[in-house]
Amino acid sequence: MKMEPVKLDKQDKELLQMMQDEFPVEERPWAVLGKKLGLSEEEVLARxxxxxxxxxxxKLRTILDAQxxxxxxxxxxxxKVPEDKMDHVVRVVNEYMSVTHNYRREHDYNLWFTVTTCGGKDLEETVEEIKRKTGIPDSDTLDLRTTHVxxxxxxxxFTDTEVEGGETRG
Amino acid sequence: MDKDEIDQAILNITQEGIPLVEEPFEELAKQVGISRDEVIRRLKRLRSIGVIKRLGISVNQRKVGIVANAVVAWKVPEEQLESVGTLLSSYTEVTHSYGRVTIPGKWEHNLFTVIHGYSRESVESIAKQLSEACGIMDYLVMFSNGQFKRTSVKHPF
Structure with a gap:
């Protein structure tokens, strides 16, 4: 699955950088960004x-401090999920709201996912339930609790040289 | 930490998304039922006290050519975990970095990083640079070859 990168000009990259790092919380944010880029408010919003x-x-959103x-x-x-069980296991795992990321990876342990519970919900309970419902034995499962974030x-x-190079890469 | 119901409503809505319209904060104010100036004042406050870590866009990095990602797991002596974890976190290519438990005899790598790059080769070369920088030679590079789910943690209020 080869996807051509979207072409971005210098102003797009600067705009993405500013919107990503610190979006202006102001009455007319597009005008504030436009001023820095030398573009009108309308041009910024169109981009x-x-x-x-x-x-x-x-999307534009807030990221909250969990701590x-x-x-x-x-x-x-x-x-370690056998190929013929992969669809089933992925379906079971993805149903959980507390599972935020789930990836296949190139390793004997071929399925990796994160489980996060907040506000008093029991992580232990969720982990045990997932294990039970997937039917993957304990011997083929790792539960690697977070000790440090x-x-x-x-x-x-977006504005470094590598992204610049990214435009011309096939 | 002081945070009233209006703050909670603002956080609830904005962690899902702020509309990309001519006046985003006017639109948000309508949804919450307060004035635009009040929304702006509260967002600034929540940002300054650190409840909001960041207000900005999330980007689909694949669309700009950053198509490779790997979990790189490191086997770090326990007494070095803090310093190596902190060092690796200082690289922009590392988006996530966690210390984790080990399971003796089954899993010995205790530091997990996620590295993004334009290609497998660039991710591998970043991992090699990180290894040289932190002096940890025992590491595993596990590329992703399928994304089944990718969302964010929703904080309940």
């Missing part, structure tokens, strides 16, 4: 709508 319909922008909002606990689970910051650099 934003284009980037959104092209799928580059997923300041009370306790969440999480784990990373891995399973060093970083969660899904941000990208």
């Amino acid at each position: 934003v709508k284009k980037l959104s319909s092209d799928g580059v922008i997923r 300041k909002l009370g306790s969440c606990s999480s784990t990373l689970m891995a399973m 060093f970083k969660i910051d899904v941000r990208f650099k």
Whole structure:
């Protein structure tokens, strides 16, 4: 599945960078961004709508500090899933709201997913239930509880040289 | 931490999304039932006290060519976990970094990072650079070859 990257010009990249890192909380945010980019308010909004319909922008939202909002606990689970059981296991796992990420990976443990419970819900209980419902034996399952959160910051650099290069790559 | 029902309503709505319209905060104010100025004032406050870690866009990195990602798991002596975890977190290519329990005899890698890049080769070369920087030679690069779910944690109020 080869997907051509969306073409971005210099102003698109600067716009993405500013909107990602610190969106202006102001009456007319597009005008504030436009001022920095040398574009009108209308031009900025038009670019934003284009980037959104092209799928580059997923959404504008707040990211909250879990630690300041009370306790969440999480784990990373891995399973060795036989190919003929993969569909079933993925269906079971994905049904859980507390499962936020679920990826197939190139390893004997070929399915990796995170389970996060907040606000008093019991992580242990959820993990046990998932194990039971998937039918994958304990011997083929890893439950790697989080001991340290060093970083969660899904941000990208749009204005560095590599993105520049990304435009010309096939 | 002081945070009233209006703040909670604002957080509830904005963690799902703020509309990309001419006046986003006017639109948000209508949804919450307060004035635009009040929304702006509260958002700024929640941001300054750190309840809101970030207000900004999320981007589909695949659309701009960042198509490769791997979990890179490191086997770090326990007494170095803090310092290595902190060091690896300082790289922008590392979006996530966690310390995790080990399961003796079954799983020995205790530091997990997620690395994004334009290609497998670039992810592999970043992992190698990180290894050289932190002095940990025992690491596993596990590329993703299928995404089944990707959402964010929704904080209940």
